[in-house]
Amino acid sequence: MLTVLNEQIKCLQMILSADMIDTSEGKKQLHMLKEKAVKNVHHYAFNQRADGRFVTKMANGSQMTGGTYKNLIDKLYEFYFGSQNASLASLYPEWIEYRLNESPAKEKTIKEDQYVWNSLLKGKEITLLPLRSLEAPNYIVFFRSITKNRTLTRKRFNNMKSIMNGIIYYAIEKGIIIHNPLSEIDYRKFTYKPENNSIMPYTEEERLMILDHLKDEEDLYSLAIRLQFHLTLRIGELKGLRFDDVYGNYIHICRLMNYKNEIEEDIKGHASEGIRWLPLPDEALRIIQKIKDRNPNSPYMFIKDSVTLTTGTYNDHLKKCCTELNIPYRSSHKVRFSTASILYHEGVTLPELQNMLGHTTLAMTTHYIKKISTNDSVLQKVNSVFSKNCMHL
Template identity: 30%
Template sequence: MNNVNKDAIASTPPSVFASSYHNNFKIKKLQCIVNEENKEESRDISQLNKILKSATLVSGDGGEIINMISKKKTKLVEKVYRTAHPRAKEELFYKGSDGRWKSKNPTFSAKSREELVEKLYNFFFSHTFEEVYLEWVDMRIRHGVKSNKTIQEDLTLLKNVFKNEPIAQMQITDIKKRDIKYMFERWTGPGLITRKAFVNRKSALNGVFIYAAENEYIPLNFIPSIGTTELKFKEPRHINKAFHLEDRNALLKYLKSLKQDGYTLAIQLALYSTFRVGELRAIRYEDIRGNILTLKHQLVEESVYSIDTKIMKITKAPRHINEKLPKGNSHFSVREIYLVPEALAIIEKAHELNPDGEYLFMCHGRTINNDTFNERLRKYCAGAGVPYLSSHKLRFTVASTLRAAGVDIAYLQKTLGHSNRAMTEHYIYETVAEPEGIENQLMNALSIN
């Protein structure tokens, strides 16, 4: 013990030590200590970062603030690092034979001393739940593991749910099971949200804690171990997801009475087969051979996000159109669709109106888009005197209509592009017509002869 600062050891709680063994003697290895004074200095740096992000900065001030932040970070990191290295020389870090700057306990390496200081600062201080959440989303963006739509949903959850919670500004190492448990109870209450909404929130939370554990911000992810059986959920209100047959027929009749364009024809075709709107948008005339349409692509409008985790700034690029493989497993989603004569007639009319377009359904030289598709659908439903259902419900309508007519589930799974039957069954049991002779069926089943 003579080689170790005894005062530092005496004042250090057991939780900041790590143990190792050498020559059969147990040696204590000091860990870096972050005290309240250090945390307050870190909060000052965070305030400077907020000023840096402000749009009200006078030209030239930004550079001064960046230099100030860099100096404060360096001084603070060296102060914290020295608590575990009390006998270190003036230069706390060392440059390896590979030219990289390195630290020990905690162990990091970087191309420059400045980059090493940044890594250590993040390790010591930049681990509030909100900051780790943004790091997690940034990782998903960089690795391309999720669609832009999923990234948008992740960021919406942060903005609308997690930022309003006490854990948002807590260091992730300080978050306990009880904090999460209390949060779950606040969310659900006597039945405030549906189970689906809860699962979406918990799934994001679990992802953040997995990321934190993998990056050694926390020892383990305890989210899956938190019990939820006693929580109460709001019962989802059942809304019919398909047009009744008479409403479908009324809508088709009304659409046929209008002056035709890319939208009126696309909506009609959607009432004759199991397309997603993105798939409708990507149809080319050459995709059709006889009465078979091969669905190869979808068009999606996406906003690309980027995150600067150093200053916690989210940037959203303008929406743009991407052509991609159809949604889901391409082994199933790239598929052939059988077209009935009415559907073929709609396609020929669309080609007649737009013979030179890149895609079959275009309007004023541009591809049809999802928002206008739904706006038009709402308008046409009102004109036909039928309840409005969104564009995706057209897919439910056709699938449930075919099933009610006795079409085999295996075929429906194929034409919907699903990889499993369970998903198909979600689409095919909507009520499209009241059963005939139901009174006689009940009498025969329940009456006593």
């Protein structure tokens, strides 16, 4: 909305300068547009002094005055939207539009960023001050204020910081500033809310129970669940598989189906590491053949008669299976965690898993490695180790 308003203002200013419309009516319209734009970002009251001047409070505690209400609106508009006084808040709408039209960012990612902006940054003083006036200490004070009570996880904090970085680099590209102060900050000094890691992936025992429970099922959803438990795939990558992606004992991962159930010849994150070859165990090859028998007329494994496999229904099938087996349900994303963890504990190395998962960093892969053994199975292993030691005493 703000981007549209500012474009209208620019166009009207050009028209007025060219004497193409009635000047008095044009200036009136220009004032109305500026007033609307200012009130979208300025949330303080306007007051008139005894001397007739108009005044309003600013986010940094100072005041701005104008001889007339119109003059004050002009000054506020220049403060918030003038290129020399651009702020995170004033550039945010432009940055969103830039990402929608000129960047490879996905619509879903942009919507998630908008949610983070609205919940953590919108209206905050740091976002209203001119970028030229902000240095690393200003951001440190803000970051410390929102993390001191451990109300943000590190992940959510990083999502917020990513948005701020994006806008600042957009400002650098526009020539408004020349340096990003966020690059000077040591983020280890802040405190974060502990991540909730209580939801663990499926254990190896649970995985085997699910595979056995579904072994005689021939519907595409059951076959999809079985196949994912043999591969390190994201659900979108699984849904985007084609039969001609299979080459011998390997399958090429090179596309996905997005949250709108549209095929994209791309991989999450757009990184080259996401395009990869995965080994196909014999059971996975048998499952793919069953999928082919069930869906012989489609080039895609999980699109039949123009109907796509949906993530929600997939998870419903998985939940029903878990309920019947009386084991805790975890979504499709935890299947990927489970497969990676089982492979790691069976001897597949972290660099090998990094390639199989399509991660850009080893740290990201390490995050996927979770405990997959039950407490009873750990107890059995401990007893076995110490029993052997006792035999040598």
